[in-house]
Amino acid sequence: MNSLITKIKEQESPPKVIKNLFSENEIKEFLKLYHDLPITVHNKKQNVIKKRWLQGFNKNLEKIFNERLEKEIGSFKMDNLKDDEGRDILGLIQESYAPIGLHVDGGFELKNQIYKQTLIPLSSVGSTVIFKNRYYEGSTNFTQDPIELGKKDLKYGQNKRSDIHLKMYGNKSFDKKIHQKYLQHEDINNLKGLEVELIYKWEVGSMLIFDRTHLHCSSSVIEGKKIGIATFTKK
Numbered sequence: 001m002n003s004l005i006t007k008i009k010e011q012e013s014p015p016k017v018i019k020n021l022f023s024e025n026e027i028k029e030f031l032k033l034y035h036d037l038p039i040t041v042h043n044k045k046q047n048v049i050k051k052r053w054l055q056g057f058n059k060n061l062e063k064i065f066n067e068r069l070e071k072e073i074g075s076f077k078m079d080n081l082k083d084d085e086g087r088d089i090l091g092l093i094q095e096s097y098a099p100i101g102l103h104v105d106g107g108f109e110l111k112n113q114i115y116k117q118t119l120i121p122l123s124s125v126g127s128t129v130i131f132k133n134r135y136y137e138g139s140t141n142f143t144q145d146p147i148e149l150g151k152k153d154l155k156y157g158q159n160k161r162s163d164i165h166l167k168m169y170g171n172k173s174f175d176k177k178i179h180q181k182y183l184q185h186e187d188i189n190n191l192k193g194l195e196v197e198l199i200y201k202w203e204v205g206s207m208l209i210f211d212r213t214h215l216h217c218s219s220s221v222i223e224g225k226k227i228g229i230a231t232f233t234k235k
């Protein structure tokens with residue numbers, strides 16, 4: 001297991017924003033894809049609609065995405081859940097009205113060499129906060145909420161809940177100004193020891209690429225709703 005973490009670390013690099021990667025027309029196609037796909041989850045509590053990017057709905061977009069990502073990060077495999085027929089799901093499209101809390105998307109198979117994840121915004125107002133801090137034990141929501149922490153009976157594809165982050169990164173209080181401006185949905189005490197690596201301001205046509213080991217969350221800056229596509233790779 002340790003040699004796997006070493007391999008993961010060897011491939012780590014700073015987050016990268018690629019501007020003007022997708023044309024207006026391609027973004028329109030992504031939005032059409034989003035509307036065409038069936039709803040997977042409608043979580044009323046988090047106020048988020050999730051759809052899986054299933055293969056075959058728009059082959060041209062799949063090709064464009066793969067080619068352009070490979071150009072940026074080299075060879076990769078998609079690391080996703082499978083659909084009912086065992087085919088790879090290419091990503092998750094989320095429409096959210098409320099910011100998503102602190103988590104990591106390390107995946108559900110600890111034997112995988114996780115690599116990069118991407119975020120393609122399909123709406124313009126929003127931002128994503130990437131922390132310097134990293135975690136190597138799979139998809140986890142980091143929270144102090146006792147009800148959340150009590151959730152142990154998780155279904156396929158659901159993140160673990162944990163407060164272990166509060167013991168991992170030291171006791172330094174989180175930056176009050178950044179908290180006030182971007183992270184009002186998070187209890188500042190839940191951010192102890194964390195430091196910001198990058199705040200990505202959503203810009204339609206651009207794409208964010210970052211290591212899957214980074215803790216991250218949405219910022220609290222949302223006007224109405226926002227839509228974004230997340231994809232996850234492994235080596």
Ligand SMILES: [Fe+2]
Pocket residue numbers: 103104105216230
């Ligand atoms: Fe995420």
